[in-house]
Amino acid sequence: MRVVITGGFGFLGCRLAAALLRTRTLGGAPIERLVLADRTVQPDSPPATDPLVDIVHGDLIDRLDDLFAQPVDVLFHLAAAVSAECEADVDLGMRANVDTTRALLDAARAQSATGGPKPRVVFSSSLAVYGGGPGLPLPPVVDESTLPLPQSSYGTQKLICEHLIADHTRHGFLDGRIARLMTVSVRPGKPNAAASGFLSGIVREPLAGLPATCPVNPGLRVALSSPRRTVHGLLRIAEAERGTGPGRLEGTVPVNLPALTVSVGGMLATLRQVAGDAVADLVSIRPDPAVEAIVASWPAVFDNQRAAALGLQADPDFLSVVQDYVAEHADAVRVDPPPWRVRRRDS
Amino acid sequence: MRVVITGGFGFLGCRLAAALLRTRTLGGAPIERLVLADRTVQPDSPPATDPLVDIVHGDLIDRLDDLFAQPVDVLFHLAAAVSAECEADVDLGMRANVDTTRALLDAARAQSATGGPKPRVVFSSSLAVYGGGPGLPLPPVVDESTLPLPQSSYGTQKLICEHLIADHTRHGFLDGRIARLMTVSVRPGKPNAAASGFLSGIVREPLAGLPATCPVNPGLRVALSSPRRTVHGLLRIAEAERGTGPGRLEGTVPVNLPALTVSVGGMLATLRQVAGDAVADLVSIRPDPAVEAIVASWPAVFDNQRAAALGLQADPDFLSVVQDYVAEHADAVRVDPPPWRVRRRDS
Numbered sequence: 001m002r003v004v005i006t007g008g009f010g011f012l013g014c015r016l017a018a019a020l021l022r023t024r025t026l027g028g029a030p031i032e033r034l035v036l037a038d039r040t041v042q043p044d045s046p047p048a049t050d051p052l053v054d055i056v057h058g059d060l061i062d063r064l065d066d067l068f069a070q071p072v073d074v075l076f077h078l079a080a081a082v083s084a085e086c087e088a089d090v091d092l093g094m095r096a097n098v099d100t101t102r103a104l105l106d107a108a109r110a111q112s113a114t115g116g117p118k119p120r121v122v123f124s125s126s127l128a129v130y131g132g133g134p135g136l137p138l139p140p141v142v143d144e145s146t147l148p149l150p151q152s153s154y155g156t157q158k159l160i161c162e163h164l165i166a167d168h169t170r171h172g173f174l175d176g177r178i179a180r181l182m183t184v185s186v187r188p189g190k191p192n193a194a195a196s197g198f199l200s201g202i203v204r205e206p207l208a209g210l211p212a213t214c215p216v217n218p219g220l221r222v223a224l225s226s227p228r229r230t231v232h233g234l235l236r237i238a239e240a241e242r243g244t245g246p247g248r249l250e251g252t253v254p255v256n257l258p259a260l261t262v263s264v265g266g267m268l269a270t271l272r273q274v275a276g277d278a279v280a281d282l283v284s285i286r287p288d289p290a291v292e293a294i295v296a297s298w299p300a301v302f303d304n305q306r307a308a309a310l311g312l313q314a315d316p317d318f319l320s321v322v323q324d325y326v327a328e329h330a331d332a333v334r335v336d337p338p339p340w341r342v343r344r345r346d347s
Numbered sequence: 348m349r350v351v352i353t354g355g356f357g358f359l360g361c362r363l364a365a366a367l368l369r370t371r372t373l374g375g376a377p378i379e380r381l382v383l384a385d386r387t388v389q390p391d392s393p394p395a396t397d398p399l400v401d402i403v404h405g406d407l408i409d410r411l412d413d414l415f416a417q418p419v420d421v422l423f424h425l426a427a428a429v430s431a432e433c434e435a436d437v438d439l440g441m442r443a444n445v446d447t448t449r450a451l452l453d454a455a456r457a458q459s460a461t462g463g464p465k466p467r468v469v470f471s472s473s474l475a476v477y478g479g480g481p482g483l484p485l486p487p488v489v490d491e492s493t494l495p496l497p498q499s500s501y502g503t504q505k506l507i508c509e510h511l512i513a514d515h516t517r518h519g520f521l522d523g524r525i526a527r528l529m530t531v532s533v534r535p536g537k538p539n540a541a542a543s544g545f546l547s548g549i550v551r552e553p554l555a556g557l558p559a560t561c562p563v564n565p566g567l568r569v570a571l572s573s574p575r576r577t578v579h580g581l582l583r584i585a586e587a588e589r590g591t592g593p594g595r596l597e598g599t600v601p602v603n604l605p606a607l608t609v610s611v612g613g614m615l616a617t618l619r620q621v622a623g624d625a626v627a628d629l630v631s632i633r634p635d636p637a638v639e640a641i642v643a644s645w646p647a648v649f650d651n652q653r654a655a656a657l658g659l660q661a662d663p664d665f666l667s668v669v670q671d672y673v674a675e676h677a678d679a680v681r682v683d684p685p686p687w688r689v690r691r692r693d694s
Contacts, residue, residue: 090518094449102441133513134598135591136492145483147494149513149600156514160507166480166496167503171437244482251481253496 001029004072006060006104007079008036009048011187012124015231016076017047024052026074027239037067038079060100064107071111074120074238077104082194083128083154083294090153097157105164109173118175122238125162125180125254127223128155131297142299144253144306151297152195166252178254179237182225183298185267186325188332195294199224202264203271203322206282209334215288218265221300225257225314226321233257233312246309258314259302260321270318274326275339348376351419353407353451354426355383356395358534359471362578363423364394371399373421374586384414385426407447411454418458421467421585424451429541430475430501430641437500444504452511456520465522469585472509472527472601474570475502478644489646491600491653498644499542513599525601526584529572530645532614533672535679542641546571549611550618550669553629556681562635565612568647572604572661573668580604580659593656605661606649607668617665621673622686 003026007013017036024031034047037056042048048055056066060079067075079100086093105121112118131151132138139146150156165176187200198215199222205212225233233255240249249255272280304314315321326339333339350373354360364383371378381394384403389395395402403413407426414422426447433440452468459465478498479485486493497503512523534547545562546569552559572580580602587596596602619627651661662668673686680686 090514133600136598136600145494147492150510151517153514153518156510159510163497163503163506167437167500170498171500251483253480253483 001026001031001073002033002035002070003031003074003076004035004037004067005076005078006037007077009038009041010078011189012184012227012231012234013038013076013078014047015227016078016234017053019231019235021047021050021052026235033070035067037063061103064103067104068107068111071116072108072119073117074122075104075108076122076124076234076238077101078124080124080158081154082192083152084195084197084291085193086154086157087152087195087290087294093153093157097154098160101161102164105168105174109168112173118172120175120177120238121165122234123161123165123176123178124234125158125178126155127180127182127256127259127298128152128294129159129162129180130299131155138299141301141303142256143303144256146299152294162254169252175242176252177237177240177249178252179234180254180256181230181233182223182257182259184227184230185224186321187227188325188329195291196222198291199264199267199295202267202283203325204332206271206279207275207326207333207335207339209279209282211282211284214264214268214283214285215291216264216295217287217292218268218285219263220292220296221261221263222295223259223261223298223300223302224318224321225260226324228324229312229315230257233307236310236312240310247311249310253306255306255310256302256304258304258307258312259300260315260318261301262318267318270322273319274322275335276337279335279339348373348378348420349380349382349417350378350421350423351382351384351414352423352425353384354424356385356388357425358536359531359574359578359581360385360423360425361394362574363425363581364400366578366582368394368397368399373582380417382414384410408450411450414451415454415458418463419455419466420464421469422451422455423469423471423581423585424448425471427471427505428501429539430499431542431544431638432540433501433504434499434542434637434641440500440504444501445507448508449511452515452521456515459520465519467522467524467585468512469581470508470512470523470525471581472505472525473502474527474529474603474606474645475499475641476506476509476527477646478502485646488648488650489603490650491603493646499641509601516599522589523599524584524587524596525599526581527601527603528577528580529570529604529606531574531577532571533668534574535672535676542638543569545638546611546614546642549614549630550672551679553618553626554622554673554680554682554686556626556629558629558631561611561615561630561632562638563611563642564634564639565615565632566610567639567643568608568610569642570606570608570645570647570649571665571668572607573671575671576659576662577604580654583657583659587657594658596657600653602653602657603649603651605651605654605659606647607662607665608648609665614665617669620666621669622682623684626682626686
């Protein structure tokens with residue numbers, strides 16, 4: 001099969017590609033080609049150097065012919081403009097998120113309409129589709145039957161794409177699957193323009209010996225998922241057979257990936273536990289109303305039964321998330337003593 | 348104020364225009380110009396002949412400059428491709444419903460961004476945004492907190508527009524208000540390509556002495572609103588002040604217009620009561636799976652508290668709806684004896 005990942009050189013795209021290249025199969029079928037499509041590419045470093053990988057470089061909307069030059073069996077659509085930039089520039093978000101997705105769906109439909117395989121399209125949506133609006137607050141616990149009422153343009157655009165994919169799936173144009181991602185933490189690398197970026201930054205930067213700003217009240221609770229579990233969720237949703245019953249995907253209702261609920265203060269306490277006071281004190285609390293408005297509009301507590309039926313579980317606690325990060329990104333950790341010596345208090 | 352109605356020569360557009368021209372005010376403010384925009388116009392008949400009326404003729408997307416040549420204070424956006432044509436041609440529906448609405452919103456935003464008034468945009472959405480999907484059935488009673496899971500492309504497109512309008516309103520680009528219309532019955536005139544068209548046809552055609560086909564099982568329940576109450580609902584939502592409390596509109600959550608719940612069999616029984624056996628026998632039941640799939644996916648029972656807080660009530664019964672139709676469209680009723688002599692059984 002030929003698998004395409006848009007945003008293939010992004011953080012999640014690279015991890016997803018690496019996971020696919022480890023097994024070289026998806027849902028039991030061998031992967032013949034893995035196409036990584038992105039506006040920015042690193043052709044000389046893994047996973048791009050794998051002989052199975054093809055690279056499509058450029059704006060997606062201009063490179064659809066290349067993506068679909070050979071039949072696409074599975075398309076992971078991860079590419080997106082992120083929350084803060086979409087809030088600041090609605091037109092940019094509409095182009096990058098809505099118009100691009102729509103063009104991809106058109107191409108996928110054209111493939112199946114002309115006798116090609118009906119592509120499986122796995123869309124990375126977001127918890128940002130949810131939000132409590134005036135007169136209609138979010139319920140204390142959110143599941144897939146909860147009304148999405150996005151309070152950001154990013155969430156609005158993701159939700160629009162969800163509905164387009166559901167409609168195309170209902171028509172039989174493609175086989176769409178929607179995974180709503182929680183905030184992925186801890187992301188390695190540089191800060192991005194996501195409003196949630198600080199939820200990685202307040203751990204990543206201090207561990208690198210750098211100061212970090214926390215733009216929200218530490219009492220704010222958030223819904224997190226580690227990179228590992230997020231990629232696992234995307235793969236599981238891509239592999240799931242259609243039908244009713246445990247382990248199968250029914251209909252076009254999105255799946256919320258499992259959420260670890262933690263307060264920002266709790267995250268900082270874990271950092272203190274792992275890396276000590278000097279490191280934790282690198283974080284200063286400086287509320288930013290624009291960021292807080294977006295992040296506080298997202299739900300923090302989920303009922304993840306639908307994901308659990310697919311075998312997906314949340315991270316057990318934030319300590320394990322930080323320990324994973326430290327173990328995987330030792331080169332980005334520059335504190336003394338090395339925090340990977342720290343073990344759970346209860347073990 | 349300058350008021351624009353898109354789809355201004357459609358059935359609801361004409362009725363809305365006539366209602367506005369009766370009072371020549373909206374929300375207490377005098378209407379200086381009323382612009383009726385449509386692809387098909389009847390410039391020589393009311394309401395177009397009123398001196399307050401301007402006509403903009405053509406595809407909306409090509410005539411935005413004319414619509415916004417003078418500041419728009421209130422925009423009723425009624426123009427749309429209807430359900431059956433959107434289901435048969437998804438691209439047509441996306442262009443007519445989504446792209447056109449988006450272009451209108453862009454123009455409205457440009458007006459307020461360049462120092463013009465922030466337009467009030469009243470969008471006619473539809474109960475078709477709701478539907479029970481596999482694995483997530485509709486609840487027995489629907490209200491505005493119910494998850495919309497459209498089972499038609501028309502419903503999908505209306506829902507996408509709702510979210511665009513909500514996001515534009517949240518940003519302060521415009522003041523959007525969303526009325527979800529029930530199936531309007533009894534519509535006069537010719538059948539259209541709406542899947543729900545028969546819900547007018549099974550009354551209108553027999554009353555005109557013509558045969559009619561009912562494409563669904565008579566046990567199917569539907570949610571109706573008379574033309575009069577539908578137009579009243581649009582006006583009320585346009586006029587409502589923003590804020591909290593009774594009679595005010597809070598936030599961007601749509602308002603479901605009040606629904607009269609009736610079975611198709613009950614509608615036919617009312618026709619029989621009003622017009623007699625010979626007329627009622629002009630209706631033949633011939634289920635059409637394509638139509639039934641769309642119409643049966645829509646909810647029939649609503650909790651209309653939100654509309655009630657704005658002072659809106661459903662039609663009391665279908666008999667009064669038919670009596671209204673007969674009284675208003677005497678020229679389209681050709682049965683003997685004339686059914687307007689028939690009064691309620693209980694009066």
